[in-house]
Amino acid sequence: MAEEKKELTEDARRIVPPVDIYETDNDVILVADVPGVTKETLSLNIEQDELTIRGTFEKKDNGGDKLIDECVYGEYHRTFTLGDLIDQGKISAKLENGVLTLTLPKHEKVKPRKIEIETE
Amino acid sequence: MRLTVWDPFREMAALHRAVNSLFRDSSTRGRVSYPPVELMDKGDSVVITAEIPGVNKDEVDLTVLKDTLTIAGEKRLPAEEGVTYIRHERPHGRFRRLIDLPYSVDQEKISASYKDGILTITLPKAEEAKPRQITVE
Numbered sequence: 001m002a003e004e005k006k007e008l009t010e011d012a013r014r015i016v017p018p019v020d021i022y023e024t025d026n027d028v029i030l031v032a033d034v035p036g037v038t039k040e041t042l043s044l045n046i047e048q049d050e051l052t053i054r055g056t057f058e059k060k061d062n063g064g065d066k067l068i069d070e071c072v073y074g075e076y077h078r079t080f081t082l083g084d085l086i087d088q089g090k091i092s093a094k095l096e097n098g099v100l101t102l103t104l105p106k107h108e109k110v111k112p113r114k115i116e117i118e119t120e
Numbered sequence: 121m122r123l124t125v126w127d128p129f130r131e132m133a134a135l136h137r138a139v140n141s142l143f144r145d146s147s148t149r150g151r152v153s154y155p156p157v158e159l160m161d162k163g164d165s166v167v168i169t170a171e172i173p174g175v176n177k178d179e180v181d182l183t184v185l186k187d188t189l190t191i192a193g194e195k196r197l198p199a200e201e202g203v204t205y206i207r208h209e210r211p212h213g214r215f216r217r218l219i220d221l222p223y224s225v226d227q228e229k230i231s232a233s234y235k236d237g238i239l240t241i242t243l244p245k246a247e248e249a250k251p252r253q254i255t256v257e
Contacts, residue, residue: 018209020198031198033210035173035237064167067222068159071171098173098237101198 013074017053025112028086028104034076035098042100044093051091052079053100085110154215155191159222163251165244166221173237174210180239184227189241192216223249
């Protein structure tokens with residue numbers, strides 16, 4: 001068992017993608033840098049209140065001598081806890097230029113509301 | 121039996137490294153220069169890949185002058201006005217990186233492509249820099 005575990009960690013390096021999270025009136029937006037990840041290698045999961053982002057940046061090594069080596073290949077993995085204010089059924093995602101953008105809409109009841117004052 | 125001498129300075133050095141890595145992770149994320157690159161010598165050409173997720177293709181400026189490649193551009197914030205940032209970890213702003221090329225390249229034949237946030241630049245070597253097989257008779 002222990003051996004298996006060891007192999008798993010050696011197989012793919014785990015990369016924690018940096019994120020920006022910001023809030024608008026209606027949504028919480030999560031932006032993550034996942035260079036090298038395609039739609040096919042990306043997976044998003046919500047289990048209970050945990051949102052997990054996984055993606056693979058595969059090394060396309062077709063020979064040659066590596067003279068500068070700063071890119072990290074492996075598996076992107078990061079989990080976030082969603083608060084009560086997020087409407088989990090309405091989450092949408094977009095992947096563009098190696099950036100994952102998640103739109104997490106707020107429940108209707110927590111959105112700021114403007115109250116019109118009626119005058120007679 | 122092996123005798124080991126306790127060296128307090130060695131532990132001090134380890135502590136020093138640990139403290140340093142703590143600071144490196146929090147602010148600059150251990151990255152001295154942006155973007156991170158990979159440079160491969162493929163025999164007939166040099167292939168450079170750079171990770172620039174979220175950068176618009178039209179906002180990348182590539183120049184080769186003698187044996188130096190410059191990658192410049194701007195990585196913008198996803199939203200600037202009217203929003204409240206809860207977390208801000210992604211690097212942003214203007215960047216410029218100079219890379220010394222290990223060989224002379226054929227400037228006319230340089231090509232570049234951008235996909236999934238990865239910029240790939242292929243620089244064919246100049247004729248005189250290409251490896252040559254010498255047959256011994």
